[in-house]
Amino acid sequence: MPPAEDVFQRVRLDWLILFDLRMWKKVRNDLRSLYISTVVSIPEFKRILGLRFAGLYTTLAQLYLIGDREPDHSIINLSLQMLTTPSITAEIVERGNFMTSLLAILYTFLTTRQVGYPWDVSSNAVLAFDS
Numbered sequence: 173m174p175p176a177e178d179v180f181q182r183v184r185l186d187w188l189i190l191f192d193l194r195m196w197k198k199v200r201n202d203l204r205s206l207y208i209s210t211v212v213s214i215p216e217f218k219r220i221l222g223l224r225f226a227g228l229y230t231t232l233a234q235l236y237l238i239g240d241r242e243p244d245h246s247i248i249n250l251s252l253q254m255l256t257t258p259s260i261t262a263e264i265v266e267r268g269n270f271m272t273s274l275l276a277i278l279y280t281f282l283t284t285r286q287v288g289y290p291w292d293v294s295s296n297a298v299l300a301f302d303s
Contacts, residue, residue: 188203203247229274
């Protein structure tokens with residue numbers, strides 16, 4: 173399996189995605205435009221970028237929900253375009269265990285106000301809402 177398709181191994185593209193939060197607004201927008209134009213011109217890149225997003229989604233959600241001062245410019249906003257293609261969605265659910273991660277993100281955020289991984293899920297937790 174090529175390194176770009178292994179969702180559990182980091183590649184350079186992952187670091188560009190992860191460090192999105194630390195970049196200036198213009199660089200964030202330019203990188204988003206680069207990703208979109210590459211996805212349009214090279215269809216195979218959409219699959220690879222979708223796999224990379226799936227592998228990083230818990231970390232990206234944590235950065236987005238807790239640390240991003242400008243969420244309108246976040247790279248996670250591209251996830252709708254990357255993860256809604258039926259063939260890519262089927263592959264990331266199968267290979268990347270994406271549904272488990274997504275449900276763990278929702279559950280841990282609603283119960284602890286922190287973003288967690290599947291192993292952080294507590295069956296005894298209650299919803300953490302202010303009344």
